[in-house]
Amino acid sequence: MRKPIIAGNWKMYKTLSEAVDFVEQVKSQVPANDKVEAVVCAPALFLPTLVEAAKGTDLAIGAQNMHFETEGAFTGEISPTQLADIHVQYVVLGHSERREYFNETDEAVNKKAHAAFAHNLVPIICVGETLEEREAGQTVSKVSSQVKAAIKDLSSEQVAQAVIAYEPIWAIGTGKTATAADANEVCGEVRHAIAEEIGAEVAEKTRIQYGGSVKPANVEELLSMEHIDGALVGGASLEVDSYLKLLEAG
Numbered sequence: 486m487r488k489p490i491i492a493g494n495w496k497m498y499k500t501l502s503e504a505v506d507f508v509e510q511v512k513s514q515v516p517a518n519d520k521v522e523a524v525v526c527a528p529a530l531f532l533p534t535l536v537e538a539a540k541g542t543d544l545a546i547g548a549q550n551m552h553f554e555t556e557g558a559f560t561g562e563i564s565p566t567q568l569a570d571i572h573v574q575y576v577v578l579g580h581s582e583r584r585e586y587f588n589e590t591d592e593a594v595n596k597k598a599h600a601a602f603a604h605n606l607v608p609i610i611c612v613g614e615t616l617e618e619r620e621a622g623q624t625v626s627k628v629s630s631q632v633k634a635a636i637k638d639l640s641s642e643q644v645a646q647a648v649i650a651y652e653p654i655w656a657i658g659t660g661k662t663a664t665a666a667d668a669n670e671v672c673g674e675v676r677h678a679i680a681e682e683i684g685a686e687v688a689e690k691t692r693i694q695y696g697g698s699v700k701p702a703n704v705e706e707l708l709s710m711e712h713i714d715g716a717l718v719g720g721a722s723l724e725v726d727s728y729l730k731l732l733e734a735g
């Protein structure tokens with residue numbers, strides 16, 4: 486049985502006081518962790534304060550990116566060592582916005598996945614096709630190759646603990662959601678790619694989220710699907726009420 490995981494991705498939104506206010510309001514209302522994993526992936530600047538604010542509760546704090554090196558001359562970057570040191574638990578890797586605007590490659594995502602596990606961080610690895618790729622019938626080949634590249638040379642235990650977020654790029658922040666059936670079909674292909682790379686038993690354990698305009702009105706149907714074990718949510722994770730409703734569906 487795979488435990489649902491709902492992760493908010495705040496991107497470059499909120500001030501520090503707004504972020505703290507959100508965590509203060511949400512932390513006592515989060516469902517018990519044995520029912521659903523509740524995560525908020527916040528701007529890096531806020532992470533130490535939010536980890537402290539959420540301490541001892543069932544709300545976990547994640548980062549939205551990190552470098553794969555433990556330290557070094559990489560101006561502006563944040564290392565896995567630094568995230569682990571302040572007790573961040575999750576890190577989003579390979580979000581399509583980072584792939585598109587910051588040239589993040591499959592190879593870098595794989596290095597980051599290895600680095601995450603080396604520092605006890607759970608990676609939320611994003612994959613997904615563009616509209617052009619979908620229309621050209623390339624969805625499965627694109628997503629499968631991204632998944633296989635991301636988990637290359639990870640151990641079975643690590644892949645079982647990883648979270649993969651299937652996020653069709655055309656559905657992110659656009660209000661267009663994949664139908665539950667379409668999302669489930671591609672999430673099933675993600676599981677199939679994991680099985681091909683490392684084995685069916687491991688693939689049954691890996692949690693696969695859907696992301697792309699998930700909101701309280703559609704989250705229940707998406708989560709009822711066989712291969713969808715949670716959601717990675719941008720816009721609808723920014724408001725307390727809406728985030729709590731997403732968690733209720735978990």
Ligand code: PEP
Pocket residue numbers: 494496652656657658659660696697698699717718719720721
């Ligand atoms: C995201 O940021 O990963 C995302 C899916 O955004 P939204 O929910 O706003 O589409």
